[in-house]
Amino acid sequence: MFGFSHAAYESAYRLKTPDKEFDTEKDAYDFYNKYAAYVDFSVKKHNGHYKNKQIIDRVFACSCEGNRKDDKSNDDVKRPRAQTRKQDEDPNFSYAIQVDIDDTVTNIFWSDARMKIDYGHFGDVVCFDTTYRKNKEGRPFALFAGVNHHKQTTIFGDALLYDETTKTFEWLFQSFAKAMPREEPITIPTDDDPAMAKALASSWPKTYHRLCVWHMYKNATKHLSHVFDEYKSFT
Incomplete structure (x- = not known):
């Protein structure tokens, strides 16, 4: 029947x-x-x-009948789901996508063949920056960058992030490490972000975490502006 x-x-x-x-x-x-x-x-x-x-x-x-089963992880943890189909077409291109329990894309990371080659040569020091917010929602665009033998900026990987929490950074650093042809960098300069520092300590414990000089100078001009004004040679 x-x-x-x-x-x-x-x-x-x-x-x-x-x-x-x-x-x-x-x-x-x-x-x-x-x-x-x-x-x-x-x-x-x-x-x-x-x-x-x-x-x-x-x-x-x-067709809308049925609900997704409850997520067993912490409510704040986004569930990663590996995506490899593009990767099947070009093995030298790597990307990772993280979705939440509703299958909504939250974080995306990618790195192409040129980026991987550059990281193999110049990846001892990697600068990580999330200060770019160009879209109307203000979501962070993150860069893994370095300097080549011509003192030119070179990019090792890119990411579009939903937020700047420790869990997001942990997922990103782990995705970056899996995509690269060598181990984690020796040193990584970042801004003074507690969530980022915590994620680096857990994901890349052997990497030296340092504060970026540009951010240090920016903070100095903000908090010591009266000194800069009074002593012109302080800079």
Whole structure:
């Protein structure tokens, strides 16, 4: 026998549609499609049972029926889900995507072949910066950067982040390390961010964490402006 799911039956009952049974799956599917078109929703095949390789019953449901199971991790932890299909087309290109429990993209990291080669040569010191916020939501755009043998800035990896929490930084540093052809950098200068410092200590414990000179100078001009004004040679 073939019939509605419970939710569909309740809707049918409200429309005074009689409870029905069908001889074939096709008859049930055609009837359900007509009902779905009447109340404006789409149909999907749900679970069914087979006997001697022949289907004996089938449940049809609204395409939106069913909820994702509760996430077992901490509410603040976003669940990483590995994505490798682009990567299959170009093995030298790496990326990672993190989604939340609703499958909404939260964080994205990527690095191409040129970036990996540069990191192999010049990755002893990596500068990490998240001060770029160009989109209207103000989400951080992060850069892993360094300097090559011509004293030119070179990029090792990029990321679009949802926030700047310790969990996000831990995911990013681990994704970066997995994508690169060598170990973590010897030294990484960053701004004075407690969440970033905590993530570095747990993800890259062997890497020396230092504060970026540019950020130090910026803070100095902010907090010691009266000294700069009074003593011109202080800089």
